[in-house]
Amino acid sequence: MTSRNPQERILIVDDEAEVRSILLRYLENEGADCVSSPDAMDALNKIRNQYFSLVISDVMMPGMSGMELLRLVKKQKPEMAFIMITGLMDIHTAVESLRIGAYDFITKPFELLAVRRAVDRALERRRLIIQNRYHQEKLERKVQERTFELNEALYDVEESYKITLEALVMALDAREHETSAHSQRVREYTLTLARNFGLTHEDLIQLGRGALLHDVGKIGVKDSILLKPDKLTETEWVEMRKHPQIGYEILQNIEFLSPAAEIVLCHQERWDGNGYPNGLTGRDIPLGARIFAVVDTLDAMTSDRPYRKALSFDVAMKEIRSGAGKQFDPRVAEAFLAIPKNAWLSIHASVNKNYQNQDCINFLCPTSNISR
Numbered sequence: 001m002t003s004r005n006p007q008e009r010i011l012i013v014d015d016e017a018e019v020r021s022i023l024l025r026y027l028e029n030e031g032a033d034c035v036s037s038p039d040a041m042d043a044l045n046k047i048r049n050q051y052f053s054l055v056i057s058d059v060m061m062p063g064m065s066g067m068e069l070l071r072l073v074k075k076q077k078p079e080m081a082f083i084m085i086t087g088l089m090d091i092h093t094a095v096e097s098l099r100i101g102a103y104d105f106i107t108k109p110f111e112l113l114a115v116r117r118a119v120d121r122a123l124e125r126r127r128l129i130i131q132n133r134y135h136q137e138k139l140e141r142k143v144q145e146r147t148f149e150l151n152e153a154l155y156d157v158e159e160s161y162k163i164t165l166e167a168l169v170m171a172l173d174a175r176e177h178e179t180s181a182h183s184q185r186v187r188e189y190t191l192t193l194a195r196n197f198g199l200t201h202e203d204l205i206q207l208g209r210g211a212l213l214h215d216v217g218k219i220g221v222k223d224s225i226l227l228k229p230d231k232l233t234e235t236e237w238v239e240m241r242k243h244p245q246i247g248y249e250i251l252q253n254i255e256f257l258s259p260a261a262e263i264v265l266c267h268q269e270r271w272d273g274n275g276y277p278n279g280l281t282g283r284d285i286p287l288g289a290r291i292f293a294v295v296d297t298l299d300a301m302t303s304d305r306p307y308r309k310a311l312s313f314d315v316a317m318k319e320i321r322s323g324a325g326k327q328f329d330p331r332v333a334e335a336f337l338a339i340p341k342n343a344w345l346s347i348h349a350s351v352n353k354n355y356q357n358q359d360c361i362n363f364l365c366p367t368s369n370i371s372r
């Protein structure tokens with residue numbers, strides 16, 4: 001019998017001394033540790049100061065009723081089992097007590113065997129509830145621990161991604177100064193424009209990386225060509241036009257950058273097929289590269305060049321309008337032109353400010369601005 005468990009303490013609450021005494025003797029005889037109270041107030045005092053696993057209480061008592069006691073016990077000690085003793089005719093009270101949280105009820109006059117069964121059931125149910133809660137809490141702790149470990153691991157991966165991206169951008173920047181600022185601007189422009197095309201979060205991350213690293217292949221172009229202040233000869237252009245392929249080859253074997261390598265390979269392709277390296281046309285060019293091509297033109301035109309000062313955003317936007325259907329995917333150009341000029345100006349200003357402040361960490365973090 002469950003009530004033989006020495007850890008079970010039972011409080012018997014009844015205003016009739018005889019009932020208290022019968023129950024107390026009987027349950028102690030069954031092995032339970034029992035205490036009794038003549039009224040609900042006394043019971044509450046005892047509950048406040050002592051441990052009980054079960055309360056057996058009469059309903060009708062002078063002062064506070066058993067129902068009121070039940071409500072207070074459920075509020076203060078919800079894990080405590082409660083059995084209500086009701087009059088035979090008072091089925092309504094019995095049902096109500098179950099609704100409030102009693103585990104069981106027994107009707108007066110009771111048989112001691114019925115009391116024992118009710119006590120066993122209540123204690124068993126309480127034990128299962130506590131056990132379930134323990135397992136639940138253990139499981140939640142485990143989930144929390146694993147989530148923490150996973151986040152730590154993801155953080156480490158993100159950090160190593162960041163360091164790899166940083167190394168690649170810095171390597172190019174060491175060859176061609178100001179490349180970092182350009183790469184960062186086109187990344188931000190690309191993500192802003194790409195949000196109009198219903199891309200997934202993962203696609204946006206890859207596109208951002210592709211934009212950031214679009215010219216990484218220039219690492220493989222000779223200084224005499226890359227840094228030449230004058231116009232390139234046709235032979236030099238042949239060399240220069242190899243940079244998307246070189247960039248693709250650098251990135252395709254780095255697992256987390258291989259999807260971005262596609263953008264790098266196609267970033268100089270044109271909608272009309274007159275681009276390089278593969279002369280792809282229309283939708284054969286990956287969407288990310290078509291998006292990138294528009295904002296790359298914006299940034300190229302609105303940046304100082306050795307042979308000219310930066311052009312205005314109005315001039316660049318006009319150029320993009322006239323290039324729709326030729327250099328650019330008309331749908332992408334249209335989406336670009338639908339974004340107010342001030343949005344582009346504000347990205348331009350904020351990226352330049354960060355760059356001047358050497359705030360490299362933010363822009364090199366591949367996911368930081370994706371979801372805004």
Ligand SMILES: [Fe+2]
Binds near residue numbers: 215
């Ligand atoms: Fe390029």
